[in-house]
Amino acid sequence: MSSGEIKLTVPEQLDAMSQAHRAHGEAAHAAAEQVNSGHQALQGTTNWSGPGFDDISGFLNQFVSHLHAFGNLKQTLATSVTQAKENSVNANTTNAQNLTTQG
Amino acid sequence: MTWFMDPMPDGDTVHQVAASMRTVQGAYSPHIQTVQTTHDQTVIVWGGNDSTAHTQVTTATQQASQEHAGWLVALADTFQVLGTLLKIIFVLQMAWLAIQAATVIWGIFTAGLDALVTEGPAAALAVVIQGMRQMVVSLLTALAKALASRLVQAGVLIGGATGLGVGINTVESQHLSGWQAFLTIAGDTFTGAGAGMTIALDPLALAGTGVGVGQVATQSALGNPTDVQSAFNLITFDTFAASGFDSGDPANGDLGPIERNRDLSDEEAYQQYLQRMAQQAQTPEQYIAQAYQTAEKYGIDLTVNGEPVQLAFDPNKALENPGGTPEGYPPTINLGRGAFTDDRMLGGTLVHEMVHIRQLAENGWVWKGLPTEVVEPPAYAAQYEWEAWFDANFGGK
Numbered sequence: 113m114s115s116g117e118i119k120l121t122v123p124e125q126l127d128a129m130s131q132a133h134r135a136h137g138e139a140a141h142a143a144a145e146q147v148n149s150g151h152q153a154l155q156g157t158t159n160w161s162g163p164g165f166d167d168i169s170g171f172l173n174q175f176v177s178h179l180h181a182f183g184n185l186k187q188t189l190a191t192s193v194t195q196a197k198e199n200s201v202n203a204n205t206t207n208a209q210n211l212t213t214q215g
Numbered sequence: 216m217t218w219f220m221d222p223m224p225d226g227d228t229v230h231q232v233a234a235s236m237r238t239v240q241g242a243y244s245p246h247i248q249t250v251q252t253t254h255d256q257t258v259i260v261w262g263g264n265d266s267t268a269h270t271q272v273t274t275a276t277q278q279a280s281q282e283h284a285g286w287l288v289a290l291a292d293t294f295q296v297l298g299t300l301l302k303i304i305f306v307l308q309m310a311w312l313a314i315q316a317a318t319v320i321w322g323i324f325t326a327g328l329d330a331l332v333t334e335g336p337a338a339a340l341a342v343v344i345q346g347m348r349q350m351v352v353s354l355l356t357a358l359a360k361a362l363a364s365r366l367v368q369a370g371v372l373i374g375g376a377t378g379l380g381v382g383i384n385t386v387e388s389q390h391l392s393g394w395q396a397f398l399t400i401a402g403d404t405f406t407g408a409g410a411g412m413t414i415a416l417d418p419l420a421l422a423g424t425g426v427g428v429g430q431v432a433t434q435s436a437l438g439n440p441t442d443v444q445s446a447f448n449l450i451t452f453d454t455f456a457a458s459g460f461d462s463g464d465p466a467n468g469d470l471g472p473i474e475r476n477r478d479l480s481d482e483e484a485y486q487q488y489l490q491r492m493a494q495q496a497q498t499p500e501q502y503i504a505q506a507y508q509t510a511e512k513y514g515i516d517l518t519v520n521g522e523p524v525q526l527a528f529d530p531n532k533a534l535e536n537p538g539g540t541p542e543g544y545p546p547t548i549n550l551g552r553g554a555f556t557d558d559r560m561l562g563g564t565l566v567h568e569m570v571h572i573r574q575l576a577e578n579g580w581v582w583k584g585l586p587t588e589v590v591e592p593p594a595y596a597a598q599y600e601w602e603a604w605f606d607a608n609f610g611g612k
Contacts (some may be wrong), residue, residue: 125257129269132253136246136280143283146239147290150232157224163607164355165224171359175286182279189272196265 126197130190137186144179147172219344220311223351226302233294240287247280286362293358297351304347311340338592345599496552499528506550509561513605517569519546519576524569526550538564540571544580548572559605566601570594 151172154160160169254273258266314337497505506526510517517524522545529539529549537554541547554564574590575582582590 122261125260129253129257132246132250133273136250136276139243139246140283143239143243143287146235147287150235150239153228153232153235154224157228158222160224162352164352164359167359168355171362172290174363179283182276182283186276189276193269196269199265 122200123197126193126200130193130197133186133193134190137183137190140179140183140186144176144183147179148176151176217341219341219348220308223301223304223348226298226300226305229294229298229301233291233298236287236291236294240284240291243280243287244284247277247284250280251277289358289362293354297354300347300351300354304344304351307340307344307347311337311344314340338589342592342595345596349599349603497555499530502528502550502552502555505555506561506565509558510565513558513562515562515565515569515601517565519569519572522546524548524572537561538568540568540575542575542581546572546575546580558609559602562605563598563602567594567598570597 151169155169159165250273254270258270261269503526507517509515517526525545525547527547527549529551537551537556537560539549539551541549548565548568550561550564554561570593571590574585574593578585
């Protein structure tokens with residue numbers, strides 16, 4: 113589902129929102145993998161060690177972990193939005209049933 | 216082989232990693248915009264407490280995402296500069312080796328009579344290489360320090376988002392947009408977050424005057440070397456003059472200014488430095504007592520051929536000129552107020568000047584026959600080695 117247009121209903125819009133969060137989370141995981149790959153390439157060069165080099169290696173390790181944690185958070189957020197959509201659908205169904213019963 | 220000839224990481228590989236960081240940033244950043252656009256559309260049709268909580272979390276994660284993009288840009292730019300520096304160092308190392316080879320060949324043809332002709336250029340190159348290696352360390356240390364600081368803040372921010380809005384106050388209190396955050400990173404990185412150094416933002420400036428190598432070496436690294444003599448002249452000029460070094464004139468009995476206040480190019484920092492030096496003013500006797508105490512504290516040998524070296528305070532020395540070594544006997548080191556900036560400066564000055572004392576001792580206590588380009592490199596090498604030891608053991612304080 114495209115996220116470039118406003119959906120007519122809350123469920124459709126929340127679907128789009130969930131997908132955007134999920135895609136962002138996947139991008140964070142992918143970025144983490146690529147940063148890690150670059151770090152490994154640097155560590156594979158001669159003498160990538162010592163003051164300065166160890167510092168930046170430490171940061172890159174933290175950055176990779178951080179991006180994975182962020183990716184997990186966005187996946188959780190996507191799931192939460194999906195849950196909100198389902199709640200919205202259930203609430204609307206219940207309301208419709210109530211209206212039918214009352215009618 | 217001397218330590219400064221130890222191989223460094225391959226500059227081409229570092230450049231490739233820089234390019235890959237750009238690619239990562241290019242793939243990651245569009246998701247930030249997509250989430251923002253989708254969110255803005257969602258709030259049009261979705262209201263209530265859940266929607267408000269979602270907006271808070273999305274705001275927090277968007278802030279963190281902008282930080283990510285900024286970090287990737289900073290890493291890419293810094294690795295680009297680093298790769299260039301490493302390539303320049305490699306070129307200079309090859310030049311040093313070439314000079315050594317030339318010395319051997321020239322010595323064969325002249326039966327060793329003119330071997331000293333190449334000593335000056337080789338020694339000057341050694342100093343430049345050492346300075347550039349230190350520059351690489353400072354660059355990476357400063358970057359890691361600045362980015363790690365932001366990472367801690369982002370960690371708080373994500374923790375808040377997980378708790379559905381707990382960390383929102385942190386985001387709001389920062390009042391930072393993504394690019395403001397990045398500029399903060401860049402500012403911290405390039406204006407001296409580490410080791411009090413001023414590092415130019417422009418990569419070419421960084422690769423040039425910042426390390427005293429100048430355009431010649433940059434051109435060499437880019438595959439456009441000038442002739443050896445011109446390169447040597449410009450490198451030594453940049454190293455000893457443009458970046459604050461003043462070789463002085465040994466014939467005057469004073470080796471001249473020894474630049475160690477590398478952050479003094481910043482006017483504000485310089486004024487603060489002047490104020491601090493004024494506040495620290497002592498009597499000449501107190502200055503000298505402090506120098507002897509510092510030498511003893513850090514185990515700096517102030518003797519030559521078993522005899523003690525005298526220390527004298529020279530109130531007329533400029534702040535940028537912390538020490539000097541006049542020819543003549545008995546051996547004496549003149550110290551100006553600039554030497555007393557801190558223990559690091561004082562110790563480095565004493566180590567530097569003691570090299571000159573030993574050079575004088577071997578040359579009959581006169582500077583005649585000892586050109587600046589021969590006597591200064593080993594003095595700076597000893598000074599830098601001691602400062603590195605001091606930084607490692609005393610944190611640069």
